[in-house]
Amino acid sequence: MESVAQWIRGEVLALMGPSGSGKTTLLNLLGGRLNRPNVGGGSITYNDGPYSKFLKSRIGFVTQDDILFPHLTVKGTLTYAALLRLPKTLTKEQKQKRAIDVIYELGLERCQDNMIGGPFVRGVSGGERKRVCIGNEIIINPSILFLDEPTSGLDSTTALKTVQLLQDMAVGGKTVVTTIHQPSSRLFHKFDKLILLGKGSLLYFGKSSEAMLYFSSIGCNPLIAMNPAEFLLDLANGNINDVSVPSELEDKVQIGNSDAGKRNRKPSPAAVHEYLVEAYETRVADKEKKKLMVPTPLDEEVKAKVSSQKRQWGASWWQQYTILFCRGIKERRHDYFSWLRITQVLSTAIILGLLWWKSDSNSLKGLQDQVNNGLVKAGLLFFIAVFWGFFPVFTAIFTFPQEKAMLSKERAADMYRLSAYFLARTTSDLPLDLILPVLFLLVVYFMAGLRMSVASFFLTMLTVFLSIIAAQGLGLAIGATLMDLKRATTLASVTVMTFMLAGGYFVKKSPDICIPGSAICLSTTTPISSSSRFNINT
Structure with missing residues (x-):
């Protein structure tokens, strides 16, 4: 994992794919939010070491849902996050100053005294709420920032501003990994690297600007002008309408169920998926793996911290x-x-x-x-x-x-x-x-x-x-x-x-209570509403 993070440091990596392709599962695995025994084999390493509790203080994870207290203000939310998460070595005043710095970094100074809001409480806008969620994570200045569909529910302009914000963070030296469902063409060109998933398999990994060239090289081209993201998602779904396919796929057809019994000259989605996986494994995978396996020089002190299993509480x-x-x-x-x-x-x-x-x-x-x-x-x-x-x-x-x-x-x-x-x-x-x-x-x-x-x-x-x-x-x-x-x-x-x-x-009066198999019985001699006394008859 560290080799990947090192390679994409200063860049934004997007995990794209149709619903159910495994984007969120992969992100949760990378962020240490999912137990690996539940998902089969494989290993994830950070700085050539396993995931440790220390890494939680170096990893930021923004969930898809905006989970915030509705009655707290923007400033209050980030201040409490700073007090709880920043190291003990910092004073309370330094932690509060860090919260203010994040507010200005995210452009939230105009609404810092407004309530977050919720379903029944009027508050900040959806874009501002998403930036508060991001602020809760970047307040610890993480080395890696994971985001699960940060643009969901936002209009195109607000989504573009959010992705631009992520790009600015990456330029500052962070590794930013985000899932994305169906970005606009402007959003797609903002990503530096792209991972395309389909049914849990890797279909493409490389520069987002070279994705169309790669699929063109394996014989898959759009027949009409369309959003590159839409074209890639169609391929990942096995949908090849308005897409030219190579001769290898043209031979793999599925029989239609029309009354005339004519053949539908289109490969099945399963055949398309199998072809894309095989093409990536034979043409790209080995070359990319060699790039990623280049060892990253690390300081011995950094290695010791990463391998440490001790939690780093921000407060007593x-x-x-x-x-x-x-x-x-x-x-x-x-x-x-x-x-x-x-x-x-x-x-x-x-x-x-x-x-x-x-x-x-x-x-x-x-x-x-x-x-x-x-x-x-x-x-x-x-x-x-x-x-x-x-x-x-x-x-x-x-x-x-x-x-x-x-x-x-x-x-x-x-x-x-x-x-x-x-x-x-x-x-x-x-x-x-x-x-x-x-x-x-x-x-x-x-x-x-x-x-x-x-x-x-x-x-x-x-x-x-x-x-x-x-x-x-x-x-x-x-x-x-x-x-x-x-x-x-x-x-x-x-x-x-x-x-x-x-x-x-x-x-007014409770029935007698006797314990079966015992000589002990409780009976009320007067109504419960007055001074009741219980007789134990043995």
Whole structure:
């Protein structure tokens, strides 16, 4: 791999081919994102050595999907990436300066304070979002930059600007390898080297400007003026409409299924693929392999680093936790304090306060009204426990399914330890979880006329807060276990309903419970809603 990288250093190499030809698989293998045992034989070496964990700090990998936090700004996204990925030897100020330099290098200074945006959040344009993804990788100044279809979903002008940006990076000394699906003719001529794949086989490898000459030399020429990329993709698919073919292929025809039974004088796609693979193996492969096998002189220190299996964390465990904690609060504060959620909580609090307005907690009738209001409606305290005990469950369910892609992407780049992420993700919700319940209780507590003492108020607050923590843990567990929002929501609904029914306000008396094969039985002597005691009969 290093010999290839050395040969194309300062140039842009494009992996082109039809869908299913193996472009993304090859890119993932080269970038160390796919386990080699799953794809058969072969070997990949970097600087004449195997892939190591150290190389993750020297390789940038831009995925096809733009995986970014929608509520963070462009500057914030790149700053957090710099703090987590740049070496420990740099100070915080130096890392922040590197993020600003990348912003200006990518031409993002105009939108650096804008949110990234997403499906439900207005943000930057598609081209700017793609440049932010590239910035997340080049911020470590990688030796090799892999990109999976960086122009997908972009208009031709924006795609051209993106490829021009990649070319400028290559000129600066980086090795840039990108997959491309169907580029325009202007885009095609921007690439220095080209690999054409078809059904997992190599059909061409060399200068992109010489690709048409090569296929012309083996007898394949377009009969009409067309985009070179379109011509090459047609050949890789075995489609030879408007393409002249050599005599060797003209003899390999497939019988048509027309009623007249006439022969369709066109080779089958399989025959075309076989001919192209054979032509490359006999005419080009050996010559290119000799070029690539030229040894690259390497410094002994570089060899030692490449062969090292030790991870190069950009921050200590505590620094990773702190950075992820701050990032989590900044990202989720928009969801927690959205007008919809604030309105929901305050409206519920006001309605409860009006329904239980100044109920007398000192009399027996008032206590019964607050605790248990018979079959007509649940008591105030029961409703508070239900609302803040189960409302966070359905919020926490979405956590891991929604962040799985981001976690996988950042963990693949060794940005942080999994333990630091989990603890930061859990604790960063606690300050946010405390604010809305305090507002809720400030309204309900005094409107309903509950016991007016500081100790009682804070004890109520503590009880609600503990309910929130327990409910959040349940939601996280369900979401992480199933990783499917529909199934997780269904299971959470059943679990919540079970807890509500068994809470002592709907089911007044539970049946006797006996352990089969044992003399131990549990039976309730009084309704669950009052002080229940259990007798153990042996």
